[in-house]
Amino acid sequence: MHEIMPDGGMKLLKPAFYATFCGMEKQTCDLLVTASRLITGTEQPGVDGKAGVAVRDGKILETGPAEKLEAAWMPAVRRDLGNALLMPGLVNAHTHVPMTFLRGFADDLPLMEWLTKHIFPVEAHLTDRIVSLGARLGMYEMMRTGTTAFVDSYLLEINVLQEAERMGMRCAGGEVLFAFPSPAYDGWNGAEALYREQAARFGGCGRVQLAVMPHSVYTTSDDVLRRSMQLAEELDLMLHIHLSESAGEVGQCRSLHQDRRPVAYARDMGLLNERAVLAHMVDVTDEELETVAASGAAIVHNPVSNLKLASGLARVQGMLKAGIPVSLGTDGACSNNSLDMFETMKLAAILAKGCTGDATAVPAMKALGMATVEGARIFRTPGLGTLAPGAPADMIALDLDEPNLFPIFNEVSHAVYAASGKDCVFTMVDGRVLYDDGSYTDGLYADTAAEMQDLVEWVKGKE
Ligand SMILES: [Zn+2]
Incomplete structure (x- = not known):
């Protein structure tokens, strides 16, 4: 030849x-x-x-x-x-997948009332079986609706990690950390021991990987927040937290922490760096977005949950303009009430247009990128999302x-x-x-x- x-x-x-x-x-x-x-x-x-x-x-x-x-x-x-x-496949960058078991259980309520009067009382009785069952249903729903990877935090999260491993989904998850005892641990030392044990199995950047998950500034403490980031750095894990989700959270944070708003307080606790992923960020100022951008932290926008809980409208255009990586999440199936990332992707694109009066805000390609490559960054896996x-x-x-x-x-x-x-x-x-x-x-x-x-x-x- x-x-x-x-x-x-x-x-x-x-x-x-x-x-x-x-x-x-x-x-x-x-x-x-x-x-x-x-x-x-x-x-x-x-x-x-x-x-x-x-x-x-x-x-x-x-x-x-x-x-x-x-x-x-x-x-x-x-x-x-x-x-x-x-x-x-789409990446759901913020959810609590076992909450499918509470889908439609408490609707039409504001965030704090919904959480403290309805969700927390039921969650006080959680068992491994319920978390595992909720996770299975959530993963079926996600694979049915085009999601291949999700970032998850919940109580008794080991059940989610194990189910994800068995069912084949890609997951970055971690036990949710509070300043009070949870069904999985009785204090910080117990929580830290749990993370170390799970890191031996789910550390690194594999298909199922561990991430450090302090719940929020209003359910933790200075000590829990500082130690959470120290643990993330020591174990080389990402850290994920709900932040500035509503005006109520901001008011509470100012009254408890010397008039500091959640972003300033989180910064002072050492939480803002390139390891941090901040869910929601609805009630934020331009200055706070600049602080987040300079820190290298990323944001997960959850438009359906924010609307359903009347938390407000996140300023996605401002986040993007500040140069912050923005991904998309559904949040749990109890505040959405579905895990359909196509719905979230469309809403993210059209809400940005409606909020700014600019039809070119968040064009289709950008929205798709937020639902794929931007969420995929959290997994630190080359090429994921493409x-x-x-x-x-x-x-x-x-x-x-x-x-x-x-x-x-x-x-x-x-x-x-x-x-x-x-x-x-x-x-x-x-x-x-x-x-x-x-x-x-x-x-x-x-x-x-x-x-x-x-x-x-x-x-x-x-x-
Ligand atoms: Zn959430």
Whole structure:
């Protein structure tokens, strides 16, 4: 075999290239997924026509035109999704996934009343079984609606980490830290021992990873906050906290902490640095956003929860203008009441426009980035949130035969403004298919749903 050179001469090709060139020798891969359209989530131009992703050992090998991938790879398994849009899985950067067991339990209440009079009294009776059950249901809902990774804090969180490990979802989670005893520990020393024990199993940047989770400035203390960041630094973990969620929180913080607002107080407790992820940040000033931007901390915007609890409207434009990384979360299923990140993504985009009177605020591509790569930063995993070669194979597909997705001028526009989570027909995490064509691949959803319905009477008796 010879190749003709530019000068018209010929050179002998190496045997390996010859074999590939003739289609005789392809490299093997575990899976080749193909679909009619593709969003890679990278700067690379999209693919015109049928596209695909080749996967081996949980990682993306190549993304591109289906024909080219078919020529290059010999997959153990082929999955052609037909008329579908392949895209990176969404990242829910703030939730409390076991709270699915309280979905619809206490609605139409402001944050502090909702939390102290309804949620905390039931949570005082939590068991491992309830947390595990809630986590399972929440993960089914997320994989059904296109979310592949989530950041979680709750009580008895070890059950969430274990279920995520078993069910295949990507999770960064940690036991929620208070200044008062919880079902998982009786004081700071107990909490710290718990974290050290769990770090031995879930430390690092694996699919399921530990993060330090002080609940908020109003449920902790100077000591808990300072030690939380020290622990995060020592164990090399991210830290996640609710901050400036409502005017009520700000007023309480000023009265308890020498007139300091939550951002100033958090800064004084050593909480603001590049390890910190701040959930909500609804009641903030421009100066506070500059403080956060300078610290390197990130923000998670939770528009549905903020609206439902009447906490207010976060100033996302101001956050972005200040240069702060902003990701998106649903918050728990009791203050939302769903875990559908497509709903959150659309709301984040259109609320920003409505709040500023600027239709160019948070365009579709930006909203998609907030729901993918920005949330993925928390996991410190290269490539996560994109379908780039080398990235973890976390991807979803939307059914483009649905009437709400016809016609198509722009795939990103549809993903943000026209799709709902229920259009998702395929969910893969780390190269493992979790949901495909209407079925959860572990086959255990019906048992979880039945067990959850049985819990309703128990919850009613605990209020
Ligand atoms: Zn929350």
